[in-house]
Amino acid sequence: MTQSVVVQVGQCGNQIGCCFWDLALREHAAVNQKGIYDEAISSFFRNVDTRVVGDGGSISKGKICSLKARAVLIDMEEGVVNEILQGPLRDVFDSKQLITDISGSGNNWAVGHKVFGHLYQEQILEKLRKSAEHCDCLQCFFVIHSMGGGTGSGLGTFLLKVLEDEFPEVYRFVTSIYPSGEDDVITSPYNSILAMKELNEHADCVLPVDNQSLFDIISKIDLMVNSGKLGTTVKPKSLVTSSAGAFKKRQEKPFDAMNNIVANLLLNLTSSARFEGSLNMDLNEISMNLVPFPQLHYLVSSLTPLYTLADVNIPPRRLDQMFSDAFSKDHQLIQADPKHSLYLACALMVRGNVQISDLRRNIERLKPSLQFVSWNQEGWKTSLCSVPPVGHCHSLLALANNTCVKPTFMDLRERFTRLYKKKAHLHHYLQIEGMEESCFSEALSSLSALIQEYSQLDATKSMPVEDLPRLSVAV
Amino acid sequence: MSIVTVQLGQCGNQIGFEVFDALFSDSHCTQGLCSKRENEAYRSSCKERFFNEEENGVPIARAVLVDMEPKVINQTLSKAVQSSRWKYGQRSCFCQKQGSGNNWAYGYSVHGPRHEESVMNLIQKEVEKCDSLGGFFIIMSMAGGTGSGLGTFITQNLQDQYSSSLKMNHIIWPYGTGEVIVQNYNSILTLSHLYRSSDALLVHENDAVHKICAKLMNIKQISFNNINQVIAHQLGSVFQPTYSEEGSFHYRRNPLGIDWQVQPPLSRLPTLGKRSLSEQLRFNTSIANLVVLRGKDVHSADVAGFKDPALYTSWLGPDNAFNVWKTQRAFSKYEKSAALVSNSQFLVKPLDMIVSKAWNMFASKAYIHQYTKFGIEEEDFLDSFTLLEQVVASYCNL
Numbered sequence: 117m118t119q120s121v122v123v124q125v126g127q128c129g130n131q132i133g134c135c136f137w138d139l140a141l142r143e144h145a146a147v148n149q150k151g152i153y154d155e156a157i158s159s160f161f162r163n164v165d166t167r168v169v170g171d172g173g174s175i176s177k178g179k180i181c182s183l184k185a186r187a188v189l190i191d192m193e194e195g196v197v198n199e200i201l202q203g204p205l206r207d208v209f210d211s212k213q214l215i216t217d218i219s220g221s222g223n224n225w226a227v228g229h230k231v232f233g234h235l236y237q238e239q240i241l242e243k244l245r246k247s248a249e250h251c252d253c254l255q256c257f258f259v260i261h262s263m264g265g266g267t268g269s270g271l272g273t274f275l276l277k278v279l280e281d282e283f284p285e286v287y288r289f290v291t292s293i294y295p296s297g298e299d300d301v302i303t304s305p306y307n308s309i310l311a312m313k314e315l316n317e318h319a320d321c322v323l324p325v326d327n328q329s330l331f332d333i334i335s336k337i338d339l340m341v342n343s344g345k346l347g348t349t350v351k352p353k354s355l356v357t358s359s360a361g362a363f364k365k366r367q368e369k370p371f372d373a374m375n376n377i378v379a380n381l382l383l384n385l386t387s388s389a390r391f392e393g394s395l396n397m398d399l400n401e402i403s404m405n406l407v408p409f410p411q412l413h414y415l416v417s418s419l420t421p422l423y424t425l426a427d428v429n430i431p432p433r434r435l436d437q438m439f440s441d442a443f444s445k446d447h448q449l450i451q452a453d454p455k456h457s458l459y460l461a462c463a464l465m466v467r468g469n470v471q472i473s474d475l476r477r478n479i480e481r482l483k484p485s486l487q488f489v490s491w492n493q494e495g496w497k498t499s500l501c502s503v504p505p506v507g508h509c510h511s512l513l514a515l516a517n518n519t520c521v522k523p524t525f526m527d528l529r530e531r532f533t534r535l536y537k538k539k540a541h542l543h544h545y546l547q548i549e550g551m552e553e554s555c556f557s558e559a560l561s562s563l564s565a566l567i568q569e570y571s572q573l574d575a576t577k578s579m580p581v582e583d584l585p586r587l588s589v590a591v
Numbered sequence: 592m593s594i595v596t597v598q599l600g601q602c603g604n605q606i607g608f609e610v611f612d613a614l615f616s617d618s619h620c621t622q623g624l625c626s627k628r629e630n631e632a633y634r635s636s637c638k639e640r641f642f643n644e645e646e647n648g649v650p651i652a653r654a655v656l657v658d659m660e661p662k663v664i665n666q667t668l669s670k671a672v673q674s675s676r677w678k679y680g681q682r683s684c685f686c687q688k689q690g691s692g693n694n695w696a697y698g699y700s701v702h703g704p705r706h707e708e709s710v711m712n713l714i715q716k717e718v719e720k721c722d723s724l725g726g727f728f729i730i731m732s733m734a735g736g737t738g739s740g741l742g743t744f745i746t747q748n749l750q751d752q753y754s755s756s757l758k759m760n761h762i763i764w765p766y767g768t769g770e771v772i773v774q775n776y777n778s779i780l781t782l783s784h785l786y787r788s789s790d791a792l793l794v795h796e797n798d799a800v801h802k803i804c805a806k807l808m809n810i811k812q813i814s815f816n817n818i819n820q821v822i823a824h825q826l827g828s829v830f831q832p833t834y835s836e837e838g839s840f841h842y843r844r845n846p847l848g849i850d851w852q853v854q855p856p857l858s859r860l861p862t863l864g865k866r867s868l869s870e871q872l873r874f875n876t877s878i879a880n881l882v883v884l885r886g887k888d889v890h891s892a893d894v895a896g897f898k899d900p901a902l903y904t905s906w907l908g909p910d911n912a913f914n915v916w917k918t919q920r921a922f923s924k925y926e927k928s929a930a931l932v933s934n935s936q937f938l939v940k941p942l943d944m945i946v947s948k949a950w951n952m953f954a955s956k957a958y959i960h961q962y963t964k965f966g967i968e969e970e971d972f973l974d975s976f977t978l979l980e981q982v983v984a985s986y987c988n989l
Binding site: 118155252253255392396398400401403404405407409410471472473474480483490496500587588 | 605801946
């Protein structure tokens with residue numbers, strides 16, 4: 117069994133990270149009734165004897181003593197991290213695994229990347245090495261950050277290069293929160309495009325998420341919950357947006373519901389690697405199957421169900437509905453419509469009491485309405501994990517490598533160009549040592565090249581699929 | 592006469608468990624429909640073939656379990672222990688922490704050499720426990736990374752180290768619509784390499800077995816357990832001891848010893864032009880067929896239908912190409928059961944399909960970087976394609 121380390125950077129990254137750790141603990145508590153530290157828990161948590169001072173406290177087997185998250189928390193402001201350390205999860209984090217500063221990055225990618233990158237490089241390396249040492253077999257770094265700000269965007273992407281150089285064999289999965297259209301940070305297009313170049317070059321896999329989509333999903337759920345329709349009582353704990361038991365408790369902060377969706381994404385992504393099932397899917401298989409060419413590594417994700425209705429007997433029809441929903445544009449975590457774009461590859465990660473025949477029936481049913489690229493007409497990767505998420509009988513995470521990411525990138529490029537043409541706010545960036553106009557033009561051309569690749573693939577969409585002439589051999 | 596089984600990867604280990612379970616259940620079945628003496632001979636032959644005796648009487652499967660990540664092996668071991676009728680050897684497993692990532696190149700070029708010594712040692716230990724080694728039975732899937740890549744590497748090693756022993760690879764042919772996106776690449780690399788080092792490839796197609804579960808057995812929600820149990824049943828009906836009058840031990844016939852490798856005599860091959868695939872496959876031509884009959888009235892069973900010369904090639908008639916093994920002792924409580932093992936054009940279409948899809952993908956160079964990263968180059972792919980095209984053509988020209 118392998119381990120993964122979560123690196124949460126910036127305000128957004130740390131808030132999502134916090135939700136993730138909360139959900140992970142709940143999930144493992146629900147599955148692991150006996151309190152034994154097993155391999156599933158060890159993928160994200162260390163077992164530590166807190167009475168031992170210093171490093172000697174790690175326990176590898178036996179009863180759970182004290183769980184410590186395999187995490188590194190980085191923020192250039194203290195507010196969010198301090199709140200985490202004073203909140204209910206304070207014992208889960210190792211105080212030595214934090215890097216904070218006071219002044220913040222001022223929503224400036226250059227400050228995050230160049231200034232703080234340089235300043236904290238040694239410390240970052242040290243904390244990462246430490247977390248790697250605690251792992252028996254480290255397989256993956258999960259980086260969580262936002263693209264629009266300064267720390268998550270700048271320092272978060274600086275980290276990627278460090279990870280690539282220092283741990284070349286370890287996968288880098290990045291969960292990036294893209295700025296929505298009505299983002300209140302004016303310079304978010306600059307920050308995002310500068311960050312995109314780094315993601316293009318140094319990430320193995322990127323899971324883009326945007327706030328607008330998360331917000332839409334929440335609105336949909338609220339509508340459902342408050343509609344009072346007959347038979348629509350929602351099972352407690354089953355909301356993909358809630359961390360606490362009953363959804364009626366409105367103590368949650370505004371972003372909590374949205375962050376929980378992303379946290380669930382990460383949990384479901386790793387479920388088949390942590391828990392048993394009849395068709396396992398490890399994290400290295402995600403990259404192998406979904407990334408046909410190194411630069412096309414952006415995966416659109418969708419989670420279903422968003423909630424579970426309280427009736428106990430769920431007939432196969434409902435199960436099939438879960439599969440249909442996964443492909444609807446309302447369930448995607450970015451503004452995208454995969455059904456009307458071109459699929460390069462698609463992964464279906466199912467949890468719970470779902471068997472291979474259910475999976476196959478639904479693939480057969482949905483295939484005709486989806487368009488796959490000519491050289492990957494049956495581009496499906498599937499996995500079956502026996503353990504369902506808390507509060508559900510089954511769930512589905514769909515990961516699509518699909519040209520429907522293109523509009524998000526094009527939109528970003530347009531907002532960037534609008535600012536850049538007027539040279540608005542540029543001086544904030546150029547005054548940072550190491551920043552020149554070429555950084556901007558290089559970032560822009562990197563994004564344009566990526567968009568071009570997607571466009572070329574799109575152009576093949578309506579062409580008839582022909583079998584290529586085969587090798588002719590002498591018998 | 593003993594057979595050593597090597598179970599590789601998730602698929603290999605999940606199926607392997609079902610196979611040993613089916614073999615054990617059948618051998619201990621009381622409704623053998625034959626005399627007590629026959630039943631005893633059958634049971635002891637089965638035991639010698641597949642199990643080792645342990646001190647406290649619990650038989651241990653003659654198997655080596657290999658996987659590059661621990662979850663499945665742990666599950667398999669505990670399932671066997673829970674049944675408390677038989678188990679796997681505690682030290683018969685080889686496990687690593689991080690899997691092969693569905694990457695044939697990783698299984699073959701990285702895991703293979705790295706763990707060669709450990710795995711071959713485990714196999715050697717198992718071989719040493721056999722009084723007389725009948726051969727190896729290697730269970731693997733083609734679609735993933737460990738079964739396919741590491742399985743191929745191990746088979747090559749077995750060829751080198753035990754060149755006089757028979758090796759049969761049990762290959763699981765993946766569903767046509769994806770379990771794994773790169774399954775076609777993994778499949779062609781596996782098949783082309785195994786062609787050079789294995790004695791026989793016994794194939795089970797997931798699609799075909801799935802149909803059996805759906806149409807013949809009417810199972811509503813088919814799980815991999817169902818599929819694996821059908822496969823295990825079919826394997827059991829071929830591999831359980833069969834009665835033969837030769838020699839004093841009547842149940843010693845080696846199921847691996849079926850002479851499948853047939854070379855058509857070159858001078859007798861008619862010259863054919865290029866025929867299209869669909870034209871040639873109207874009638875399934877067999878190189879050789881084996882029918883295994885078990886149960887009641889087995890000696891009066893009429894197998895004349897299998898001897899029709901129209902079923903066979905012009906250069907190997909039914910007298911040599913058709914074999915039948917008849918055993919009175921019933922299998923798995925079925926009053927009468929029959930199994931057919933066939934070397935025929937049956938698999939040409941699926942093989943052609945896989946080669947075609949892999950070729951289309953290869954032309955676009957998709958996913959190739961994942962393989963070249965670990966030393967499998969484009970030439971290796973081309974070699975595989977060439978070899979498999981030759982296989983398809985050879986079978987078509989029957």
